[in-house]
Amino acid sequence: MSVIDSIRKQIVPIHHEGYIFILAFAVATAILSYIWQPLGWIGFILTMWCCYFFRDPARTTPMAEGLVISPADGRVSMIASAVPPPELGLSDLPMTRISVFMNVFDCHVNRAPVPGRIEKIAYRPGLFLNADLDKASDDNERSSMIIESNGQRFGIVQIAGLIARRIVSFTREGETLLAGERYGLIRFGSRVDVYLPEGVTPLVGLGQTCVAGETVIADARPAATRTYRTH
Known part of the structure; x- marks a missing residue:
C-alpha cells in the first residue's frame, strides 16, 4: 500500500451535503479573524466541528438474512x-x-x-x-x-x-x-x-x-x- 493510499484510508470522507456549510463556516472564520484573532480561533473550532458532523465513514454491514x-x-x-x-x-x-x-x-x-x-x-x-x-x-x-x-x-x-x-x-x-x-x-x-x-x-x-x-x-x-x- 502506498503512502497516499494509507493517508486516504485514514481520512474520513465528508458528505457533499456538508460542503456549503463548511464553506460558510470557513468564510465566517476568515472574517472573524480579521476582526479579532481570538474570534477566528473560535470560528476555526466550529469549522472543524462542521467537517466532523458531515463525515460519511464506510461501514461494514452484517448481511445475514433477517x-x-x-x-x-x-x-x-x-x-x-x-x-x-x-x-x-x-x-x-x-x-x-x-x-x-x-x-x-x-x-x-x-x-x-x-x-x-x-x-x-x-x-x-x-x-x-x-x-x-x-x-x-x-x-x-x-x-x-x-x-x-x-x-x-x-x-x-x-x-x-x-x-x-x-x-x-x-x-x-x-x-x-x-x-x-x-x-x-x-x-x-x-x-x-x-x-x-x-x-x-x-x-x-x-x-x-x-x-x-x-x-x-x-x-x-x-x-x-x-x-x-x-x-
Missing part, C-alpha cells in the same frame, strides 16, 4: 409500542418502535435497516422540538418511508430535531435498497424511528449506542429458526 440494522448513529432513546405516522398508511394498530437519537456529534448519514423495495415515501412538515422527546414523533417535521423486505413491511421515520432544519432524502419510491445502504441525512440533532412488523424481536436496550449500518437492532427471522450464542 437482521434489522440500525439506520442511525446514536443512542437508543425509546423502545415502545406506537402507531406509525398516519400519512404512511402502514398500520392503524401499535407496532414496536425503536428510536435512535442522534446528537450533534453523531454521524447523521442514515442507512437502510433492511434490504428491500421502497414502497412509499411521505413527508410531513411540523415543529422542531427536541427529538429526544416522545411527542416529537407526532409534532416534528418528518420524512417517513415503508420498505417491503421478504414479505414484511418496515416503517422508517426521519425526525427533525431542535436545531435540525432539513431532512435530505437520496431515494425515491420504487427503488431497491441494500441493508446498510445510504438513503438520507438529517442536518444537525435529530432522530430515526424504526417500526417493526409483528413477530420481529428487538435486540437492543434503552441507552445502548448504535452504529448506522453495523449494529443489529432486531431479528426478523421466524422464531423457530433463531439461534443465539450463549457465553
Whole structure:
C-alpha cells in the first residue's frame, strides 16, 4: 500500500451535503479573524466541528438474512409500542418502535435497516422540538418511508430535531435498497424511528449506542429458526 493510499484510508470522507456549510463556516472564520484573532480561533473550532458532523465513514454491514440494522448513529432513546405516522398508511394498530437519537456529534448519514423495495415515501412538515422527546414523533417535521423486505413491511421515520432544519432524502419510491445502504441525512440533532412488523424481536436496550449500518437492532427471522450464542 502506498503512502497516499494509507493517508486516504485514514481520512474520513465528508458528505457533499456538508460542503456549503463548511464553506460558510470557513468564510465566517476568515472574517472573524480579521476582526479579532481570538474570534477566528473560535470560528476555526466550529469549522472543524462542521467537517466532523458531515463525515460519511464506510461501514461494514452484517448481511445475514433477517437482521434489522440500525439506520442511525446514536443512542437508543425509546423502545415502545406506537402507531406509525398516519400519512404512511402502514398500520392503524401499535407496532414496536425503536428510536435512535442522534446528537450533534453523531454521524447523521442514515442507512437502510433492511434490504428491500421502497414502497412509499411521505413527508410531513411540523415543529422542531427536541427529538429526544416522545411527542416529537407526532409534532416534528418528518420524512417517513415503508420498505417491503421478504414479505414484511418496515416503517422508517426521519425526525427533525431542535436545531435540525432539513431532512435530505437520496431515494425515491420504487427503488431497491441494500441493508446498510445510504438513503438520507438529517442536518444537525435529530432522530430515526424504526417500526417493526409483528413477530420481529428487538435486540437492543434503552441507552445502548448504535452504529448506522453495523449494529443489529432486531431479528426478523421466524422464531423457530433463531439461534443465539450463549457465553
